[in-house]
Amino acid sequence: MAISSRRPTRTRTRTRPRFTLLVLVLASITILTLWYRGAANHWLNGAKGWAADVFAPVQTAVTGAFRPVANFFEGAASYGSLKAQNAKLRQEVTALRAQSALASTYRRQAQALEAQQHLAFAGTLHQVLTDVVAGSPSNFQDTIELDKGTRAGIQVGMPAVSGTGLVGRVIAVSARTSTVLLVTDPTSAVGVRFGSHGTLALAKGQGQGRSLTVDLVDPGTRLVKGEVMVTSGGQGDLYPPGIPVGRVESASVSPGSLQENVTLKPFVNLDQLEFVSVLKWTPQRGAVP
Template sequence: LASPSNLDLTVEINRGRDSGVSPGMPVVTGAGLVGRVMDVSRTRATVLLVSNPTSSVGVRLAATGEVGVASGRGARSPLQVDNVDPAAKVTPDEPVVTSGLQQSIYPPGIPVGRVRTAKVPPEAVQQEVTVEPIVDLRRLTFVKVLQWSARP
């Protein structure tokens, strides 16, 4: 695994097309989600980390089953989860996993993180939820690329 680049928003791995890697494939560690393959050459690939502001991941709150979309906010910031029903009971430290809903880039059930904060502003149409990524994206050593493609 090469060192992080673009202010820790992507990483380069030493596997590419010759190893069966293609754009869009999920990348994980034993702990959980790292991101997805963005670009591929014959022997290398660039991985877009979940912390990247251009990254979005369909997620499910494990305790409530509520679904939302987690977006990156930078290398040292929690993920922001949008589209969570304001009536849902979201609790700090609640596990968050990939939803795997139709056309998802990611298979269901991959750990993403734990709820850091959840609040409902007055008259809000969604909760303000932040999630601490489960994987320390600044200390990646080994990752695994999953042979997964989105379901239609």
């Protein structure tokens, strides 16, 4: 009796998890297909925006509460290097002050040139100043979360800058928050320009904390370490022209290669962002008032 009653149970328990698995995998694939085909994107983005808005206050509160803890661990881990860094920074400040004076002259010249070409110069665009409330919620995207959204006039596609350089572009926005894809994300590619001839190239992300690699640089192109690359801002480009992206870190040619191996270190320290300005400019419409 006991044996005969146990047998069906066993068969059922063997087949049931497989059936569950099948249903769930099919459900996931259906959702993925809808996402790729864009069939339900309106509904999906609505749900995502709603979720982001609901979670935003919780996020801000918890991040604020834990910030001292995070700072403590960060500080404890890097106390030794902070002293040396401080001295180095002081030196750099002096050097940069001199450069800044020179740069303002160049900026005026560049602005005049861009105006002649009827291109919006990053420096003249309206900006929205935002707080960075969180880093990426996942290992699979290199993003930051900002505390302002459509209510502040932010739209998908707008570039984000911090002080001296390019940070990334807005890829998702809700009423009160927005998500910026950093230039270091492996899916990010930025059209860049460098040198006296304005040579064009493409800077691609290699993952968080890593330098960008620059594609499409012909072998034999003269590149100096420390050379600045800025956004090219051609027709249909994702960024307006003239935003500094980074400095050349290394350049070499492998034998037989059709392009130079160039790495680019972003100007902005993307790991320690606190404030970011979103430029009111979209690839479709240009400058947005």
